[in-house]
Structure formats: C-alpha cells, structure tokens
Amino acid sequence: MSSFEHAVVFALSIPYNIPMSYKLIELQSVSKSFGDLKVLDNFSLYVRENEFLTLLGPSGCGKTTLLRILGGFETPDEGRILFDGVDITDLAPNKRQLNTVFQKDTLFYHMSVAENIAFGLRIRHASKALIKEKTDYALHLVGLDGFADRMPDSLSGGQAQRIAIARAIVNEPKVLLLDEPLSALDLKLRQDMQYELIRLKEELGITFIYVTHDQEEALTMSDSIVVMNAGRIQQIGTPEDIYNEPKNAFTADFIGDGNIFDALMIHDQHVSILGTDFECVDTGFGENNPVDVIIRPEDVELVSPEKGTIEGIVKSVIFKGVHYEMDVDAHNYHWLVHSTKMVPEGTPVGILVDPFNIQVMHKPSRPDEEAANHA
Amino acid sequence: MNPRPLRIAKRIYTFLIILFMYAPIAAMIVLSFNASKSRAVWGGFTFDWYRRLVSDAGILSAFNNTILIALISSIVATVIGTAGAIGLMRMKSRPRAVSVAIANIPMLNADIVTGISLMLLFIAMRMTLGFTTVLIAHISFSIPYVILSVLPKLQQSRGGSYEAALDLGATHTQAFWRIVFPDILPGILSGFMLAFTMSIDDFIITHFTKGPGVDTLSTRIYSEVRKGIKPEMYALSTILFLIVLLLLFLINYAPEKKSSRSMKHLVLSRVVPCALVIAVLVFALHSTGKVSAAAGRNGEVVVYNWGEYIDPDVITMFEKETGIRVIYEEYETNEVMYPKISSGAIAYDVVCPSEYMAERMISEGLLQPVDRSVMPEVSNIEDRFFNVCDSFDPGNRYFTPYCWGTVGILYNTNMVKEPFDSWSILWDEHYKGEILMQNSVRDAFGITLKYLGYSLNSTDLDELTEARDMLIRQKPLVQAYVVDQVRDMMIGEEAALSVIYSGEAHETKAQNPNVGYVIPKEGSNIWIDGWVIPKNARNAENANKWINFMCRPDVATMNFEYMMYSTPNKKVRELTTNSELKNSSILFPAEEDLDRCEVFRYLGSGPTDTYNRLWREIKSH
Numbered sequence: 002m003s004s005f006e007h008a009v010v011f012a013l014s015i016p017y018n019i020p021m022s023y024k025l026i027e028l029q030s031v032s033k034s035f036g037d038l039k040v041l042d043n044f045s046l047y048v049r050e051n052e053f054l055t056l057l058g059p060s061g062c063g064k065t066t067l068l069r070i071l072g073g074f075e076t077p078d079e080g081r082i083l084f085d086g087v088d089i090t091d092l093a094p095n096k097r098q099l100n101t102v103f104q105k106d107t108l109f110y111h112m113s114v115a116e117n118i119a120f121g122l123r124i125r126h127a128s129k130a131l132i133k134e135k136t137d138y139a140l141h142l143v144g145l146d147g148f149a150d151r152m153p154d155s156l157s158g159g160q161a162q163r164i165a166i167a168r169a170i171v172n173e174p175k176v177l178l179l180d181e182p183l184s185a186l187d188l189k190l191r192q193d194m195q196y197e198l199i200r201l202k203e204e205l206g207i208t209f210i211y212v213t214h215d216q217e218e219a220l221t222m223s224d225s226i227v228v229m230n231a232g233r234i235q236q237i238g239t240p241e242d243i244y245n246e247p248k249n250a251f252t253a254d255f256i257g258d259g260n261i262f263d264a265l266m267i268h269d270q271h272v273s274i275l276g277t278d279f280e281c282v283d284t285g286f287g288e289n290n291p292v293d294v295i296i297r298p299e300d301v302e303l304v305s306p307e308k309g310t311i312e313g314i315v316k317s318v319i320f321k322g323v324h325y326e327m328d329v330d331a332h333n334y335h336w337l338v339h340s341t342k343m344v345p346e347g348t349p350v351g352i353l354v355d356p357f358n359i360q361v362m363h364k365p366s367r368p369d370e371e372a373a374n375h376a
Numbered sequence: 377m378n379p380r381p382l383r384i385a386k387r388i389y390t391f392l393i394i395l396f397m398y399a400p401i402a403a404m405i406v407l408s409f410n411a412s413k414s415r416a417v418w419g420g421f422t423f424d425w426y427r428r429l430v431s432d433a434g435i436l437s438a439f440n441n442t443i444l445i446a447l448i449s450s451i452v453a454t455v456i457g458t459a460g461a462i463g464l465m466r467m468k469s470r471p472r473a474v475s476v477a478i479a480n481i482p483m484l485n486a487d488i489v490t491g492i493s494l495m496l497l498f499i500a501m502r503m504t505l506g507f508t509t510v511l512i513a514h515i516s517f518s519i520p521y522v523i524l525s526v527l528p529k530l531q532q533s534r535g536g537s538y539e540a541a542l543d544l545g546a547t548h549t550q551a552f553w554r555i556v557f558p559d560i561l562p563g564i565l566s567g568f569m570l571a572f573t574m575s576i577d578d579f580i581i582t583h584f585t586k587g588p589g590v591d592t593l594s595t596r597i598y599s600e601v602r603k604g605i606k607p608e609m610y611a612l613s614t615i616l617f618l619i620v621l622l623l624l625f626l627i628n629y630a631p632e633k634k635s636s637r638s639m640k641h642l643v644l645s646r647v648v649p650c651a652l653v654i655a656v657l658v659f660a661l662h663s664t665g666k667v668s669a670a671a672g673r674n675g676e677v678v679v680y681n682w683g684e685y686i687d688p689d690v691i692t693m694f695e696k697e698t699g700i701r702v703i704y705e706e707y708e709t710n711e712v713m714y715p716k717i718s719s720g721a722i723a724y725d726v727v728c729p730s731e732y733m734a735e736r737m738i739s740e741g742l743l744q745p746v747d748r749s750v751m752p753e754v755s756n757i758e759d760r761f762f763n764v765c766d767s768f769d770p771g772n773r774y775f776t777p778y779c780w781g782t783v784g785i786l787y788n789t790n791m792v793k794e795p796f797d798s799w800s801i802l803w804d805e806h807y808k809g810e811i812l813m814q815n816s817v818r819d820a821f822g823i824t825l826k827y828l829g830y831s832l833n834s835t836d837l838d839e840l841t842e843a844r845d846m847l848i849r850q851k852p853l854v855q856a857y858v859v860d861q862v863r864d865m866m867i868g869e870e871a872a873l874s875v876i877y878s879g880e881a882h883e884t885k886a887q888n889p890n891v892g893y894v895i896p897k898e899g900s901n902i903w904i905d906g907w908v909i910p911k912n913a914r915n916a917e918n919a920n921k922w923i924n925f926m927c928r929p930d931v932a933t934m935n936f937e938y939m940m941y942s943t944p945n946k947k948v949r950e951l952t953t954n955s956e957l958k959n960s961s962i963l964f965p966a967e968e969d970l971d972r973c974e975v976f977r978y979l980g981s982g983p984t985d986t987y988n989r990l991w992r993e994i995k996s997h
Binding site for chain 2: 072073074093094095100101103105106107108109110111120121124125165168169172
C-alpha cells in the first residue's frame with residue numbers, strides 16, 4: 002500500500018502523524034441529506050496546500066454537494082469544516098477565502114468582461130489602478146488579452162469559462178473550487194483547457210478542488226483523486242494508484258475499462274478465475290474466499306492456444322487508432338483485450354496474464370462498493 | 377388555379393377580419409369628433425367634446441383617481457410581486473409549481489367573481505368602500521401579473537449568477553441589487569407596465585369595490601353612458617383606448633437582442649418610455665390635482681342618486697348655501713342601488729329609490745324616518761303624491777317625492793295615422809315588426825294586466841297566466857325588447873310604436889316632433905322616485921337639509937328644466953319660463969289620466985319569482 006504518499010487520506014481512518022499545517026481544508030464526518038436521500042454519509046477528508054485534488058464519481062454521488070458545502074451554499078446536517086484550522090461550517094459564502102468556477106455559465110451578462118472580472122475586487126473596494134492591473138493580469142493568465150471590453154454574449158463557450166476562471170482567480174483565493182467547468186465544452190477544447198488548468202495551478206500555486214464525472218479528466222490533471230459513490234469515499238490515491246490498484250469493484254469499473262471477475266482466492270498468490278488457477282501477487286485474502294478480480298484489457302496477453310492459461314476464440318476486432326480492441330470468448334466470459342498486435346476474428350488464442358497485473362479486491366461489503374456495470 | 381384572384385381574396389379576408397375587430401373602436405373614435413349629438417347624423421368635425429372633457433370636474437377627478445390608483449397600485453404590486461417571484465424561485469420545485477398555480481388562479485378568475493369577493497371581504501372587515509378599497513383591490517389583482525412577468529426572467533436569468541456573486545464576496549443585498557436585479561429588470565418593468573395597464577383598464581372590480589365620490593375613468597364612462605348620449609364619453613373612451621394602446625405597445629415592444637452594452641439598450645428601450653409615461657401622467661395628475669375640494673365647513677353629505685338626475689348647478693348651490701360638501705354618487709337601476717344599501721358597505725346619507733324599492737327598504741328596516749320639522753319646503757309637494765305614497769309609507773315618515781312619470785305609448789305620427797286610446801294597438805297585426813316593448817318584467821306585465829283590466833300589482837296566478845299568454849301572442853309582432861335604446865330608435869324612426877316612460881317620451885319629442893304620447897284609457901303605471909335616508913347614514917342632519925333643499929320651488933324648477941321629468945312640486949309649472957315644458961302634455965298629463973294610473977308595489981319574493989318564471993317562459997317561447 003502506497004497511500005502514505007497520497008495527498009488525501011481518510012482523516013479518521015489513517016493513523017499517520019501528518020503535521021496540522023498540511024491540512025488546509027479538513028472535513029470532519031460531514032453528512033447531508035435532501036429529504037430521504039442521503040447525499041453525503043459521514044464523509045471525512047482533508048486537502049493539502051497546493052494540490053490538485055479531484056472529486057470523481059458518477060452523477061448523484063454527492064461530489065457537487067460536497068463542493069457546495071465547501072463554497073458555503075449548503076450547510077451540512079452533521080460534521081464540521083475546518084479551513085486552516087478554523088471552523089467555517091456556518092460562515093457565509095462571501096466570507097470564505099475560496100472561489101468557485103461553476104458548471105453552469107454564471108457570467109454577469111449585463112457587465113463587460115472586465116467588469117465581470119473586477120466584480121470581486123469592486124466589492125472589496127480595491128483602487129481603480131489595482132483593479133485594472135489585476136484584471137489585465139487575470140485576462141493574460143487565461144489567454145484572453147484584449148477581451149476586456151467585450152460583452153459575455155459575444156464569447157464562445159470556452160472563452161466564457163475562461164473568463165469565469167479569471168473572475169475567480171483575480172481574488173487570489175487560497176482554494177479554487179471547480180465544478181465540472183469543462184463539461185459543456187467540446188472534446189478538443191476540453192483537452193486544451195485541461196492543460197490550461199494545470200498550467201494555471203502551477204503559476205498561481207493555489208489549491209484546486211476539481212469535481213468531475215469524467216475519469217480521463219481526473220487522471221490527466223489531478224495530483225490526487227477521491228473516488229466517490231453514493232455519498233461515500235471509495236478510494237483516495239494518485240491517478241496511478243487508483244488506476245492500477247483499485248480497492249473495490251466500483252473503483253475498478255468506474256476508472257478505465259476492465260475485466261471484472263467473481264473469483265475465488267484459493268490461498269495466498271493463487272486465485273481461481275473462471276475455474277482456472279491463476280498466479281497472482283496478492284496475499285492476505287484468506288483461503289477459499291470469494292473475491293473480485295480486475296484485469297485491465299491492456300494487461301491481457303494473447304498467445305498461441307497451448308501457451309495460454311486458458312483458451313478462447315477471438316469474436317470481434319475493432320481498430321481504435323493506437324490499439325486494437327478485441328473481444329475474446331474464453332470460458333463463456335467475453336474478455337476485453339487491448340493490443341497493438343491484431344489477431345484476426347475467429348482465431349483460437351491462449352490468454353496469459355502477468356501475476357502482477359491481476360488485482361484482487363475484497364467483495365463489496367456495501368452496495369456503493371459494487372461495480373455499476375456488474376452483471 | 378389562378379393566383380391573382382386568390383391573392384385578392386386573401387387580402388379581402390384579412391381586411392374583413394381587421395374591420396371586424398376595429399370597426400367598433402373606429403366608430404367610437406369617429407363619433408368623438410362628431411359635432412352632432414346623434415349617433416346617426418354626421419354634424420361636422422369638432423374637438424368640442426374633448427374640450428368639454430377638460431372642463432368637467434367629475435371627469436378630471438376620475439382621471440386623477442385613475443392615475444393615482446394605477447400608479448400606487450402598480451408600484452406596490454411590483455414590489456410585492458417581485459419579492460414573491462424571488463421567493464417562489466427559492467422554493468423546491470413541487471411546492472413552487474403549486475404556489476405558482478395558486479398565484480395564477482386569480483388571473484383566470486372572472487373579474488366579476490374577484491370584484492364581488494373583494495367587496496364581500498371589505499364588508500366583512502367592516503371597511504368602508506372607497507379609494508382605499510379600490511386601491512387594495514387593484515394591488516391584489518395586479519400582483520399575479522407582476523409575478524407572471526418576473527418569474528420567467530428569474531428562471532432564465534442564469535440562476536447561478538446570484539451564487540457566483542456571493543462566491544465573489546458580495547453580500548446577499550449586494551448580489552441582489554448588482555446582479556439579480558439588473559438581470560430581471562426588464563421583467564420587473566414589464567410587470568409594472570402590465571399592472572399599470574390592468575389597473576387603468578379595469579372596470580368590474582373597481583365597480584364593486586368603489587365607494588361614493590370615487591370614480592375611475594372606466595366607472596365614470598360606464599355611469600355616464602348608461603344615462604344616454606354623451607359624446608364626451610366617446611372622447612374619453614378614445615383617450616383611454618389610446619393610453620392603453622400606448623402602454624401595451626411599450627410592454628410588448630421587445631428590444632432586439634444586442635450583443636453590445638445591453639444595459640444601455642435596456643435603459644433606452646424600456647426605462648425611458650416608462651419614465652416618460654409616468655412623467656406625463658404625474659404632470660397631468662398634478663395639473664388636475666386642484667379638483668378635489670376640501671370638506672365643507674359644515675361637514676358633508678353622501679348622496680346616492682340616479683344618473684343624470686339632478687342639475688349639477690343645484691349641487692354647487694347647495695354646497696355654497698349650506699357649507700356642506702356633497703359627495704355625489706350615481707346608480708343606474710334600483711337593483712344596483714339596493715344591495716349597496718342593504719349590505720351597509722357604504723354609509724350613504726340620502727338615496728333616491730323608486731316607490732316600490734322604497735317600500736321594500738322600509739319593510740326591511742333599512743331606512744330611518746326623516747325629520748319633517750326641519751323641512752318647511754315639503755309643503756310645496758302636491759298632496760296627491762303624498763297620498764299615493766301613504767299606501768306603502770304610512771304617515772309619509774320616510775319618503776319624499778322627487779320626480780314622477782307615467783308609462784305610455786309613444787308613436788310615430790307618420791306611421792300611425794288613426795287615433796287610438798287603448799293598449800290594444802300593441803296587439804294589432806297591422807303594426808307587426810313595428811313595436812318596441814320594454815325589456816323589463818314588471819313593465820311588460822304591468823301594461824298587459826292593465827289592458828286585461830287587472831291591477832298591475834296582481835299576484836293572482838290565473839291573471840298572470842292570462843297576461844303571459846297575451847305577451848306570447850304579442851311576441852311575433854314585437855321588433856325588439858329594449859331598455860335604453862327606445863329613445864334613439866324612435867328618434868331614428870326605426871319603429872312605429874313603443875312602450876316608454878314619459879320622461880324619455882318628452883326628450884324624444886324634443887328631437888323628433890313627429891311623435892305623440894298616449895296614456896291608454898285602461899290606465900297605466902305611475903312611478904315616483906323620492907328621497908329617503910338610510911338607517912346607517914352618518915350625516916342624517918345634512919341629509920334632511922338636502923331633502924328640504926330639493927323641495928324648494930327654485931331648485932325644483934332648475935331640476936325640472938334640466939331633467940325634464942314631471943315634478944311633484946306645485947310651484948314649478950308657474951315658475952318655469954320654458955314654454956315648451958310648461959305646456960307639455962306629456963310632463964303634465966290630464967288629471968283624469970293620472971287618476972287611472974297605479975304605482976308598482978313591492979310584491980315580496982314569492983310573487984316576484986312567479987313573475988320572473990313567467991317572463992322567462994315568454995322570452996324562451
């Protein structure tokens with residue numbers, strides 16, 4: 002387990018002694034319900050200074066509510082929120098040292114771009130010279146020099162979202178909250194903006210808390226990812242950890258593609274998948290214990306039938322650009338296989354998996370840990 | 377297929393639709409410039425009616441009220457409605473949907489229901505109907521319109537912008553005024569203009585919630601028009617039409633979507649016209665502000681009288697001589713007046729019902745006895761009338777005769793050649809399609825019962841059934857059952873014979889000398905209107921003074937010459953200098969004709985229902 006490296010950990014469940022100053026924001030056992038629906042369930046988390054943290058999960062997992070609680074737009078039913086060690090649970094939004102870039106287009110349409118950006122500074126009665134200087138700087142940061150006098154109506158979606166970011170960062174918040182700011186943009190623009198955001202974070206040196214349901218976005222930008230489902234944390238870790246070592250079927254299924262199996266842990270380092278004994282590296286799952294296993298499609302090696310652990314037959318082949326995506330039927334399971342080498346349809350093949358690439362996980366103890374697409 | 381005739385047909389069709397919609401308004405506008413009083417004759421172009429409007433204190437005060445009520449009610453409704461819309465937006469979606477529906481219902485509600493409910497509420501709360509109640513009513517019915525125009529703006533106003541402003545450090549107040557308010561301002565202005573227009577436009581609700589002396593333009597126009605031809609009202613209606621048209625134009629004139637400086641654009645397209653309209657109206661208001669006079673040094677008297685039933689100079693004279701300020705209110709029928717008195721919503725001091733209505737009010741204990749000791753002038757009233765009234769007002773304790781008249785037949789002397797003296801001519805096949813009957817149950821039955829030799833207050837079912845059958849038999853001969861139009865139709869020679877009141881008969885003869893009036897030998901109805909003082913009068917002493925004043929020979933003569941109704945005052949025929957009136961056989965019928973006439977009595981609810989049932993049978997036959 003490499004979670005000690007992680008910027009974000011379960012504050013209560015992790016016993017390590019991390020200095021208090023690292024915890025810029027700390028959520029302690031936060032719960033929130035809307036009617037009968039429990040959106041956040043005893044949620045604890047802390048965020049370190051200067052990190053890019055992503056809250057990742059499907060729609061309705063509570064990530065936006067969490068962000069709104071941080072922004073001050075919702076009050077938790079239970080639990081406290083500390084900011085730099087100070088309780089801000091009941092502090093009004095306008096008193097918090099953080100700014101939000103909203104999912105929806107929230108520019109002020111009766112104001113020019115410059116007036117939009119200057120709004121927060123005006124509220125704080127900054128001098129005209131300062132406002133001009135900071136506005137120009139913010140415009141420069143988001144790459145929209147010369148847009149000061151434009152009206153929001155005349156901006157494209159990407160430009161509008163960049164202005165929204167400029168409007169937030171001009172106030173020099175300690176934390177910038179971003180609620181799916183790129184979801185309305187097209188793919189190309191979204192990718193460009195992802196790099197822009199990373200660059201901005203580097204330049205400004207402030208903490209970003211980013212909400213998304215797009216796992217690619219999360220993997221691309223984050224220092225740490227919090228995978229959420231049904232108001233609970235599923236896993237916290239670096240993008241690599243989350244991808245390579247999912248802790249449960251939900252995370253495995255939600256992040257990237259994968260072959261997920263109902264398997265049996267025979268004993269340490271031996272797991273029975275589809276009735277066949279596979280070698281693995283995991284230990285400590287007991288003997289003859291049901292487990293979940295995930296094997297990433299790029300980790301499945303296709304060899305000649307006699308060399309494989311189990312045999313199968315290629316059912317379909319799709320060209321995906323960098324790789325081929327193949328469907329291999331072996332032991333009545335459709336294996337998803339990614340490979341740069343094409344094996345023609347109808348070819349009998351053997352399947353081989355490096356023991357290191359077989360990820361064994363405990364069976365879900367709660368419904369929220371189950372894979373969303375699990376058959 | 378020939379496209380050309382098709383195109384022409386299309387154009388004609390469009391033209392016809394527009395004509396259909398605008399012809400009435402066009403007619404009114406044209407007539408407002410017609411120098412002739414008649415609706416049928418073009419007497420040349422004139423601005424006279426408009427000029428007269430400006431010098432009519434009553435109309436100016438109505439204008440004053442209209443603007444004041446519209447302005448205050450729309451401002452208050454805009455504030456309440458906008459706040460309400462913001463509140464609605466913050467609700468969860470289901471309660472919001474329910475609340476919006478609830479807020480919208482009053483708009484769909486029939487005005488008359490709204491009006492009556494408000495009136496009932498005010499009465500239940502023991503509020504005196506007047507300016508305040510009209511104002512409250514207008515605020516109440518305007519609010520949904522404001523909500524309706526603000527809510528969509530709030531919905532499309534990028535909902536997150538309010539939170540974004542908070543996030544950027546603004547307080548709730550700052551976020552509202554700097555961000556939300558400018559965004560929804562067009563909706564607020566539309567709502568304001570809509571409320572303003574609705575207020576100016578409203579008649580029915582105002583009608584039910586207004587009190588004495590408070591008139592808006594629409595209620596004023598209504599009461600004036602009820603009285604008959606008054607071209608000033610065409611002029612006034614034209615002005616009202618143009619005001620509403622202008623307002624609607626401003627509301628619906630949507631500025632094009634502009635990418636640049638939309639705020640400036642908004643100011644130019646909405647705020648400026650709004651401000652202009654208000655400025656003009658406030659100026660108008662200010663310049664007419666002097667109209668409303670202060671209360672008289674000796675208090676006031678609230679008079680509730682028929683429309684056009686007094687010489688306005690008499691009111692001025694009374695105010696000058698007594699120092700009592702007159703608040704003057706008019707009604708059109710006894711049935712309109714009665715519920716206002718019986719509900720007690722308005723404390724009128726002196727009212728002028730017809731004899732049968734006075735009888736009902738006496739029997740229901742709605743009146744208080746007058747003080748004859750302060751009425752020396754009552755001696756000028758002919759005993760004949762007091763004697764007639766003694767039947768329903770024993771001892772003449774309540775009722776003081778003011779005007780009277782008969783019901784008779786008005787005929788066109790060119791169309792009806794041979795002389796007649798009986799109601800039977802109304803059943804003469806010879807005049808098929810040339811007869812106008814009164815569209816009123818008591819009048820129609822009254823003359824028929826008289827013709828059959830019965831009392832016009834008969835409650836005998838056999839007699840009434842006989843009368844009904846007579847009326848059914850007459851129906852094919854009748855051109856129309858009419859009320860106010862008799863006069864105009866006889867002036868226009870549209871019918872040969874009509875049942876008519878003597879006052880109207882006289883007026884018709886003044887405009888068309890080719891008519892004659894007959895009180896048939898079987899006898900007819902004589903009606904008497906007179907002054908009474910309601911029990912809840914606040915200024916009974918002044919009301920007594922008013923009644924006394926009305927009996928003064930000089931005052932009665934002024935009224936007689938103005939209204940041209942028969943007067944019970946025995947000095948008037950000597951005093952009047954108008955020889956045409958003096959010698960009118962319509963206004964001063966022969967004694968023996970009068971002796972054969974009967975007054976209507978109040979029959980009670982049972983017989984009234986019978987009358988109404990039989991009348992429906994006739995109308996639906």
